[in-house]
Amino acid sequence: MDNLGDILKETRQRRQLSQLETAENICSQSTLSEIEHNKYIPNTQLLISLCQRLSINFDDLLLAQNFSICKDRYFNQKVRSLYNSRNYQLLKSYLNRPTVTELVETSKQMQAYYFYLAVCDLHLEHNFDSSKEFLKLSLASTGHSRKQTTLTRICNITLAYVYAKQGLRTSAIKQINVALRNLDQITYDENLNIIYFVAALSYLALNKYDLAIKMVERGINFTRKNNSHFMLLDSIYLMAHITEKIQDSCHKLENVKKYDIFNDFIHERPYAKVN
Structure with a gap:
């Protein structure tokens, strides 16, 4: 397809x-x-x-497969359902219940827990400062490991997007580079399709239209190369949106045909x- x-x-x-x-x-x-x-x-x-x-x-920060927060199957299914239905307010309330952290047993689960909280705050009233702190806590949950898991890369690219929305250009570009590092050399995971997409969103927030387009194109090629269609329509839609913005701003790019x-x-x- x-x-x-x-x-x-x-x-x-x-x-x-x-x-x-x-x-x-x-x-x-x-x-x-x-x-x-x-x-x-x-x-x-x-x-x-x-x-x-x-x-x-x-x-929306979509996921092909959701991340587990604990061993409780029902709890993870509930989180998945709320996240996929974009019910961020209810998801945040569900995650903030007093007993939830008692269910978290591993650093990987804690990383997922903070990630979901970060996404909730990112979508609810666009609370960038709170989202940024949760993303940093999520990344800190990995300890001193230098290996980037799929979730670690997603946290890094989401942090880049937050920085970009706050106008912090240098910090945003640094996080984009971290998230993209050796991406084509690791074992494929469908959630990795998100990385190029959010990188494009970050460059778009910085008004770097040419770089945003290149990221969308790289993402489409990456997705198709791995025989996936997850995020393809989203990527094409984003490309259309960028093209419209370029036309509206009379910004000229040689590699853009209307x-x-x-x-x-x-x-x-x-x-x-x-x-």
């Missing part, structure tokens, strides 16, 4: 939406059908509208464009 139409269709079906519901007030059902059958490439405006209808939000930005990804056959 490495064509845009296939990914849009799979996402629509997962959301349990019909073509008619998805296309309403955006485009005709026949146009959506042509897109899903890879006969048309949507322009950025149309793609953004479809992604919004499908509840794609590139500010409505052909996806041609390297949606490859091989010539497609017509739709408005």
Whole structure:
């Protein structure tokens, strides 16, 4: 599944939406059908509208597989359910219950515990200072180990994003480099798809559009190379959003073609464009 139409269709079906519901007030059902059958490439405006209808939000830090906080299966399932449904307020309350830390037994579980708290505060009122402190506690939970686990990299790249949102350019770029270090040389984990995506978000927050685009492209190539489609639609949506921002700001980049930005990804056959 490495064509845009296939990914849009799979996402629509997962959301349990019909073509008619998805296309309403955006485009005709026949146009959506042509897109899903890879006969048309949507322009950025149309793609953004479809992604919004499908509840794609590139500010959400999605996970392919969640991290365990303790050995209690029900507890981990509850955390997973709240996190995946983006119910951050209830998740934060659930994690802040007095007895929760008594269930945490290992440094890896403690790292996950602080990570989830950091994400909750990141989404709730965009509390960057609190999120930053939880991320630092999460990273400190690894002790003196220099080995970066998947979760460690995710914490580092999330911290980069927080720094970027606070305008701390040097700190943000440093954390991006840490998270990306030797990424192509380690055993693949689907959650690693997040790294390039959040790196792109971080550069976008710093108004570094060219670097943001390069990170999205690297992420798409990394995802496809590992035969995954997790975060692909999110990445294409983010690329469309960046392209719109570039057009709005009259920022010129040689490697950006207004409505052909996806041609390297949606490859091989010539497609017509739709408005």
